[in-house]
Amino acid sequence: MPLALALSPHLDDAAFSAGGVLARMAGAGWEVLVATLFTATVPNPAGFALACQTDKGLPPEADYMAIRRAEDLAACAALGARAIHLPLREAPHRGYHSAAALFAGPRSDDMAHLQAHDVLTPLLRDLEPALILAPQAIGGHVDHVLTVRAIQLLDPRVPILWWRDFPYITRADTPRRPFEAMMARFPEIDLPTDPAKKHAACAAYATQLGYQFGGPEGLARALVETEGHERARVQGETPVLARAA
Numbered sequence: 614m615p616l617a618l619a620l621s622p623h624l625d626d627a628a629f630s631a632g633g634v635l636a637r638m639a640g641a642g643w644e645v646l647v648a649t650l651f652t653a654t655v656p657n658p659a660g661f662a663l664a665c666q667t668d669k670g671l672p673p674e675a676d677y678m679a680i681r682r683a684e685d686l687a688a689c690a691a692l693g694a695r696a697i698h699l700p701l702r703e704a705p706h707r708g709y710h711s712a713a714a715l716f717a718g719p720r721s722d723d724m725a726h727l728q729a730h731d732v733l734t735p736l737l738r739d740l741e742p743a744l745i746l747a748p749q750a751i752g753g754h755v756d757h758v759l760t761v762r763a764i765q766l767l768d769p770r771v772p773i774l775w776w777r778d779f780p781y782i783t784r785a786d787t788p789r790r791p792f793e794a795m796m797a798r799f800p801e802i803d804l805p806t807d808p809a810k811k812h813a814a815c816a817a818y819a820t821q822l823g824y825q826f827g828g829p830e831g832l833a834r835a836l837v838e839t840e841g842h843e844r845a846r847v848q849g850e851t852p853v854l855a856r857a858a
Contacts, residue, residue: 618742621649622756624685628814631776633806639693652698662705688817729763752781753789772849799846808841
């Protein structure tokens with residue numbers, strides 16, 4: 614059974630951006646694994662990091678990332694995928710002190726891409742995936758940007774489907790495409806999807822729905838507006854089962 618490995622910056626990115634194709638691949642006989650990089654619990658958060666959970670209605674004493682990891686397990690189950698949670702800290706715990714800073718480019722002292730490289734190297738060696746799925750970093754969120762940089766350092770030598778980052782791709786206020794020149798070298802294809810399973814997976818991220826979409830109804834509208842479509846840039850030769858019929 615071939616293995617498809619989705620490298621997700623956050624606990625929701627793979628489902629939001631590529632959940633449809635991940636579900637279809639799982640249904641077609643692929644083993645699908647979603648490895649999320651930035652999932653570490655950081656005790657006693659403060660400042661902007663704390664606000665990132667309290668503005669979602671969670672009390673300061675809540676283990677925000679534990680709640681999110683549980684959501685991710687439910688989401689991956691809905692897709693027919695397995696989840697791995699890697700021990701890196703999200704950007705608000707690495708010196709990014711505002712929402713604007715998250716989209717202003719990586720700090721010069723932020724070495725998270727090197728840390729990601731170090732945790733992904735043994736993972737790729739042990740799993741030997743036939744296909745990798747990963748973000749294009751559309752929108753320019755620093756954790757997405759550093760995920761791409763880590764993959765560039767890895768040079769995995771297997772085909773990569775670079776997904777379009779949703780919901781950033783729909784927003785006029787996050788238009789940055791820091792890897793546009795690189796991605797333009799790769800052909801763009803439509804992906805086979807399972808919209809119902811994608812919706813079920815995305816809905817599992819209950820802590821994020823108000824912030825990202827205004828609630829469950831907003832999620833449903835946003836997914837309907839995509840008409841179930843997912844697209845990706847293809848680096849290398851794409852396995853037949855990952856192509857649209």
